Amino acid sequence: xxxxxxxxxxxxxxxxxxxxxxxxxxxxxxxxxxxxxxxxxxxxxxxxxxxxxxxxxxxxxxxxxxxxxxxxxxxxxxxxxxxxxxxxxxxxxxxxxxxxxxxxxxxxxxxxxxxxxxxxxxxxxxxxxxxxxxxxxxxxxx
Amino acid sequence: xxxxxxxxxxxxxxxxxxxxxxxxxxxxxxxxxxxxxxxxxxxxxxxxxxxxxxxxxxxxxxxxxxxxxxxxxxxxxxxxxxxxxxxxxxxxxxxxxxxxxxxxxxxxxxxxxxxxxxxxxxxxxxxxxxxxxxxxxxxxxx
Amino acid sequence: xxxxxxxxxxxxxxxxxxxxxxxxxxxxxxxxxxxxxxxxxxxxxxxxxxxxxxxxxxxxxxxxxxxxxxxxxxxxxxxxxxxxxxxxxxxxxxxxxxxxxxxxxxxxxxxxxxxxxxxxxxxxxxxxxxxxxxxxxxxxxx
Numbered sequence: 001x002x003x004x005x006x007x008x009x010x011x012x013x014x015x016x017x018x019x020x021x022x023x024x025x026x027x028x029x030x031x032x033x034x035x036x037x038x039x040x041x042x043x044x045x046x047x048x049x050x051x052x053x054x055x056x057x058x059x060x061x062x063x064x065x066x067x068x069x070x071x072x073x074x075x076x077x078x079x080x081x082x083x084x085x086x087x088x089x090x091x092x093x094x095x096x097x098x099x100x101x102x103x104x105x106x107x108x109x110x111x112x113x114x115x116x117x118x119x120x121x122x123x124x125x126x127x128x129x130x131x132x133x134x135x136x137x138x139x140x141x142x
Numbered sequence: 143x144x145x146x147x148x149x150x151x152x153x154x155x156x157x158x159x160x161x162x163x164x165x166x167x168x169x170x171x172x173x174x175x176x177x178x179x180x181x182x183x184x185x186x187x188x189x190x191x192x193x194x195x196x197x198x199x200x201x202x203x204x205x206x207x208x209x210x211x212x213x214x215x216x217x218x219x220x221x222x223x224x225x226x227x228x229x230x231x232x233x234x235x236x237x238x239x240x241x242x243x244x245x246x247x248x249x250x251x252x253x254x255x256x257x258x259x260x261x262x263x264x265x266x267x268x269x270x271x272x273x274x275x276x277x278x279x280x281x282x283x284x
Numbered sequence: 285x286x287x288x289x290x291x292x293x294x295x296x297x298x299x300x301x302x303x304x305x306x307x308x309x310x311x312x313x314x315x316x317x318x319x320x321x322x323x324x325x326x327x328x329x330x331x332x333x334x335x336x337x338x339x340x341x342x343x344x345x346x347x348x349x350x351x352x353x354x355x356x357x358x359x360x361x362x363x364x365x366x367x368x369x370x371x372x373x374x375x376x377x378x379x380x381x382x383x384x385x386x387x388x389x390x391x392x393x394x395x396x397x398x399x400x401x402x403x404x405x406x407x408x409x410x411x412x413x414x415x416x417x418x419x420x421x422x423x424x425x426x
Contacts, residue, residue: 148288186397215357235339236353277392
């Protein structure tokens with residue numbers, strides 16, 4: 001019998017300021033609990049100064065390069081009008097606009113269909129540590 | 143009884159040239175009509191010179207900063223080859239490539255699971271007003 | 285009778301180095317095989333140095349402009365730390381971070397609900413030809 005189903009969990013991630021947190025193991029755990037054979041995993045960040053990217057999981061220099069290069073694309077010391085929440089706040093919104101609020105990953109044979117070198121990262125764009133909320137939703141069928 | 147369902151509506155948005163239109167109230171209305179408890183809301187823009195972003199809904203200076211900064215990332219007066227439709231057309235495509243053609247938002251307890259400060263914006267990238275078509279699709283279960 | 289269903293296919297695309305491959309005809313074929321009336325088509329790239337964009341399908345100059353402009357946003361001859369796999373590898377990751385790992389397109393009346401001028405492109409960011417794997421997943425109902 002094939003009966004489509006929907007599951008949802010709230011994830012909390014404590015970031016350490018600007019940089020990447022690999023959330024792939026936590027997504028795999030949700031997918032495993034859902035017990036579906038085919039479907040999709042939606043990850044949604046409930047913030048506008050942190051975002052998602054799927055990037056290489058092998059060489060940590062890739063993440064260091066992305067962080068430094070993004071600081072050049074979105075400079076902190078540009079004359080931003082919105083600066084009430086600190087000089088790093090508006091650049092964080094701009095970095096969020098360039099990356100993703102949600103990612104959607106297919107599930108094949110009960111597992112995330114990521115490529116060998118792919119990991120899903122929460123990208124914190126604020127300078128200081130933040131507690132971030134993500135909705136993870138798995139849907140699909142047996 | 144849990145019976146998964148799919149709903150679709152076409153939204154028309156009249157833009158006033160470059161800038162943001164908050165479409166969150168219209169998405170909430172579609173989600174409310176669909177009457178699902180858990181699921182997702184897909185928004186899809188049927189154009190390549192307007193796009194979507196989820197951004198802060200509190201201080202309008204955030205949107206002004208995004209607009210001015212995006213003009214620096216994608217300059218209008220670069221030597222673009224494609225210029226038959228005006229000098230603002232090719233920059234509009236590039237701005238579209240950097241942002242999103244679709245956004246996907248989870249539905250929890252019958253409501254969009256957006257964060258407190260998140261709104262969904264249609265971002266018009268052309269200089270003049272345009273009529274834009276968006277497909278809004280809600281799927282999920284009771 | 286309305287019975288939600290999920291289909292999945294693996295697509296292989298041989299790229300010719302930096303540039304765009306229009307995969308819309310292959311997506312239409314999968315959607316046609318699935319035979320659903322309403323739903324969605326998810327495309328997911330299983331790589332971090334190639335990505336997806338939905339862009340204009342009419343004037344090929346648009347794609348040439350996007351390619352040249354992206355080379356300015358993400359310069360190859362910046363001092364990247366990660367360079368073991370060649371000078372084009374880290375820029376390819378950065379270009380991937382700015383564009384999309386997945387695209388999600390609604391299905392209306394059994395067809396992709398793309399706008400008249402929209403096509404779905406696989407964007408190869410490496411200098412040399414690569415074989416790329418994409419997961420295409422169609423879900424929806426009669």
